[in-house]
Amino acid sequence: MIEVSHIRKTFRLPVPKTGRLAAVRSLLSRESRLKEAVKDISFTIETGDFVGYIGPNGAGKSTTIKMLTGILHPTSGEVFVHGLSPHRHRRQVVRRLGVVFGQRSQLWWDLPVRDSYDILAAMYRVDEVAKLRRLAEYRELLALDEFLDTPVRKLSLGQRMRADLAAALLHDPDILFLDEPTIGLDVVAKKSIRRFLKTINREYGKTILLTTHDMDDIEQLCQRVIVINHGEIGYDGTIADLRGRIGLPTRMKVTFRGRPAVPDSWLSPFTIREQQDDTLTLECNRRDVTAMDVLREISLWGEVADVHMEEPEFEDVVHRIY
Numbered sequence: 001m002i003e004v005s006h007i008r009k010t011f012r013l014p015v016p017k018t019g020r021l022a023a024v025r026s027l028l029s030r031e032s033r034l035k036e037a038v039k040d041i042s043f044t045i046e047t048g049d050f051v052g053y054i055g056p057n058g059a060g061k062s063t064t065i066k067m068l069t070g071i072l073h074p075t076s077g078e079v080f081v082h083g084l085s086p087h088r089h090r091r092q093v094v095r096r097l098g099v100v101f102g103q104r105s106q107l108w109w110d111l112p113v114r115d116s117y118d119i120l121a122a123m124y125r126v127d128e129v130a131k132l133r134r135l136a137e138y139r140e141l142l143a144l145d146e147f148l149d150t151p152v153r154k155l156s157l158g159q160r161m162r163a164d165l166a167a168a169l170l171h172d173p174d175i176l177f178l179d180e181p182t183i184g185l186d187v188v189a190k191k192s193i194r195r196f197l198k199t200i201n202r203e204y205g206k207t208i209l210l211t212t213h214d215m216d217d218i219e220q221l222c223q224r225v226i227v228i229n230h231g232e233i234g235y236d237g238t239i240a241d242l243r244g245r246i247g248l249p250t251r252m253k254v255t256f257r258g259r260p261a262v263p264d265s266w267l268s269p270f271t272i273r274e275q276q277d278d279t280l281t282l283e284c285n286r287r288d289v290t291a292m293d294v295l296r297e298i299s300l301w302g303e304v305a306d307v308h309m310e311e312p313e314f315e316d317v318v319h320r321i322y
């Protein structure tokens, strides 16, 4: 369980100088300004949850993750991972955490993947039997045999991400922090990483906090999404509720058997965007009306042959709160 209570993080930044010898004068200057990267954030993540942590560039996501892993100490507020402070009980907490950064690997660039695993196992005091058992567990799911003897620098991006995931799980942490684990991957590679993440969440019970700019990752994987913007939480809840709250219109394309008899007015709150012979394109807001109510009403206008629904893109929904 992760408990975050009213955390803030303020950075002190030197005020840049202008004019002659600006770089040197900036370096020597004592003048500084404060940057509040995270402002009074609170949330709780239960064991086994899969939560998306999203927000635009500079929103404060990495700063939060760094406080959760103990790399940074909050300016005020508290973080607890399984009841322990990541900053004060760094060693104990780190044993329970696995971290994957899509942009940089924790593996040794020139060494075969297998050797990196040996080093990590030694660092986390994972014995040989446990290490082999864990690699055997993930061997098929991550197709590890394909690259165990290859130096990391020669791996494709997809292989490197799979290698990094196995590395993060080698000491059997129950919480995973993932920062852009599908960045730069092609459709097939993304799919295999997502399948893996689903499996370790559902079957292995891992708690996952996922940071990504890929809204398909969030939609396909997360039960809950926390949106952060300018260091503050803008939304915390389910994806379905978020869609409802933002209220972008749902489009319904309805084909009738023959031309429908459209009346001058109707009861439910929807609008007709287009009519072409036997087909009507309607827009309704799921906040105000259900698709069933709309269908019930328009079925009085003629015999409905086919209905096609177009939900608003999740990406568009999220951009509304950015």
Ligand SMILES: Nc1ncnc2c1ncn2[C@@H]1O[C@H](COP(=O)(O)OP(=O)(O)OP(=O)(O)O)[C@@H](O)[C@H]1O
Pocket (backbone or CB within 6 Å): 011, 012, 013, 035, 036, 037, 055, 056, 057, 058, 059, 060, 061, 062, 063, 064
């Ligand atoms: N060490 C630091 N010193 C000063 N300012 C910092 C430091 N780290 C982060 N910041 C600032 O804090 C704000 C939040 O940064 P953070 O890296 O947490 O954003 P982010 O949401 O992870 O962004 P991105 O999606 O681009 O990774 C930014 O304005 C950033 O410039």
